[in-house]
Amino acid sequence: MDRIPISKQGFDKIKLELEDLKAQRPAIIQAIKEAREEGDLSENAGYDAARERQGMLEARITYINSRMPLFDVIDIDTLDDTRAIFGATVVVEDIDTEETRKYLLLGPDDADHKKGSISVMSPMGRALLGKEEGDEVIVDAPRGRIEYEVVSVEYLGSEGLPKD
Template structure:
């Protein structure tokens, strides 16, 4: 797999999540042990729930561990340029509706569309990559193709994470 871009803040957040998940292991193991001691495992909801929690926890730990060596960590405060790349805050205008939207381009493990950031690997992110102010892009969306004009490309650093 190729390298995966991530902000320093996103990387630190994932490292903290990994530590927190690993710290939960003993409690889940204890819950499984206690549920097992209750007897018949075929009708033991507590046992089933604890095993399910353990499975989800271990899956997330495995996922994060598998991604860590692939990350290229970037300090958002050190990025700059005129093109839409990782770390850029891009304002676009829908050519048909004249509605403007603002996106911070981040990596797939960093992006949170609810906070205004999108993955550079999303359809919108891929359409914007390498583009500059004044360029037009076409994005395939569920409602069809949408044409945007790039209004601005800025590198706001960590301040860009706050919307």
């Protein structure tokens, strides 16, 4: 598998999540133990819930552990370019509707479209990569092909990251 870009801040956040998940293990094991001591496991909702919680926790830990070696950690405070690359804040205008949108290009584990950041691996992110102000971009979206014009490309560094 290819390397996965991630901001230094995003990597630190994922490391903290992993530590927190690992810290939750003893409490879940204790909950399973206590539920098991209640007797019949076939009708023990507490046991089933604790086992399900353990399964989800372990799946997330496994997922994060599998991605950690693939991360290409990038300090976005050191980036500057005229082209749209990882870490760029890009403003685009829909050519048909004249609606403008602003996107921060991040990796898939960093991006949160609800906070204005998108993955460089998403259709829109891939279409924007390498583009400069004034370039036209065509994106295949569920509603059809959308044509955009790149209005601006800026590098705001960690100041441009969405706040939690």
